[in-house]
Amino acid sequence: MDIAVIIPLFNGAKWIRQTLESVFSQSHLPREVVVVDDGSTDKSLEILQDFPHVKLLRSPDKGGPAARNFGLQQTTAPLVAFLDQDDIWHPDHLRLLSGLLCQYPQYPAAVAMMLSFEDNLVFPHPVLDEYPLDFWSTFPRNSIGGPSPILIRRTALDSIGGWPTKFSTSAFYAWLRLSANHPFMQNRSFTVGYRQHDQSHSYRLRKQCSFYDEQIEALEDALPYRIMAQPQEEKELRKRLDTWFILSDLLKAIVNCDYTLLEKYALILEDNLSDFSTEFSESLCQSLVFWNLVPVWRYDSLQQQQQLIETLLEHWPKKAERTRQIIRSLTQQIAPRKAFIKYLLHRPFSWKRWIVFSEIIFNLSPTPNP
Structure with a gap:
């Protein structure tokens, strides 16, 4: 199945080259690769010139959630992956997850496992080891994390009105809404590298106490959808x-x-x-x-x-x-x-x-x- 990869970008010159190289090294290449710039002032856009197959968009609104939703609106592939500008994928990441969604058409999304790293990362050899993941079983904790490890059906995103922009904890809210009626399929294999650094979006958010109030709002907003199901x-x-x-x-x-x-x-x-x-x-x-x-x-x-x-x-x-x-x-x-x-x-x-x-x-x- 065809895949669209959407990458929000804001002053990501330190990481975007390695991130894009991991996308174009996939054994199952995506049909669309879209980078949505949110007003970068560093050399990020210069680096993109080395990747002619990337479609560069300028986000009309500010913030990662708005950039993801704008990128979603500008793509058409039936499967969608949202990759953060500082994370990387193993070359078989998209092949394994898209294979799961083909094999299990009733599941709204497929999820990989992540390894944290700072500079260099060597992935273990990935295998296919799938099992159903009920995201609500760990409520109110987020057992997946950010967007990078998940591949989603566009129809599932359309059913919740696209990528959520109401909350800064948009990925957390998206997983709650997408899994309200049906679990995800997780591949118990490490194919995503989550880069740890103090400039990351989640790190900066968690330094603000208001972040936790907003998180509770997201939990309260999503809960009725699960109770209905x-x-x-x-x-x-x-x-x-x-x-x-x-x-x-x-x-x-x-x-x-x-x-x-x-x-x-x-x-x-x-x-x-x-x-x-x-x-x-x-x-x-x-x-x-x-x-x-x-x-x-x-x-x-x-x-x-x-x-x-x-x-x-x-x-x-x-x-x-x-x-x-x-x-x-x-x-x-x-x-x-x-x-x-x-x-x-x-x-x-x-x-x-x-x-x-x-x-x-x-x-x-x-x-x-x-």
Whole structure:
């Protein structure tokens, strides 16, 4: 099936060449490659001149969501992929995902797995290992992340009115809406490289407390669509959303160094989580520390993240024993694995090393990306 690739661009001269090279190295080449510029002032547009098959568009509105939607309107291929300007694909990424959508016509989208990297990335050999992914099973967490790992049917996007532009957390909202009636098909193979740096859009957004208020608005807006399709899930999903409200208030207290409120909301969170599984409770605390607080406090290194956990424990109420223990365990369980993963990614390829690597990945709950 034909594919359109849409890439929003804003001052991406550091990364756009490598990103486009990964697109034109695909074993299943896209029919359309569109770059939507959002007012770049660096040398991004000069770099595009080296790619004559790229169609350059100028976005009439500002922001990544508007650029994606404008690109969608200017393309016609039945399958659509949205690639961020700083991410890359394995050469078989589009072939594997488009094959899944051909094989499973009832699924609205196919999803790959992502590897985080900073400079260089060596992908493990990809294989086809598909399974249904119910995005709502991890609600209100985002188990996919940004747009780069997903290939979507245009008909599915049309059914929700195109790429959402209402929220800055547009990808999160899009996944909620697209999967309200039917799960995605995920290929359990790493074919997307997610570049980590402090200039990324999500990193900058997460430094703003208003981001979390908008995220809650997106969750509240999407929830009725799921309840309409699966009314039996309403009670559970609303309980989970209530927990996210508490987490948002707790986050603001931590950011503002209001330790009285921190203690208050930590105790409320502890009580609320008593009704949930250990897995859900652990994923929520991981989200609080690694996804929410790291950008706000600029604690990017493993040593700084351990310092962040120690600071939380210093002020975390001892009565909130369950959540306190979960946060303490993050230092012992998450940070060493992240360090080992980074070590493996920068070592020469060997099958034994990647087998160990895969075991670590699949035994490690993914850091959520709201």
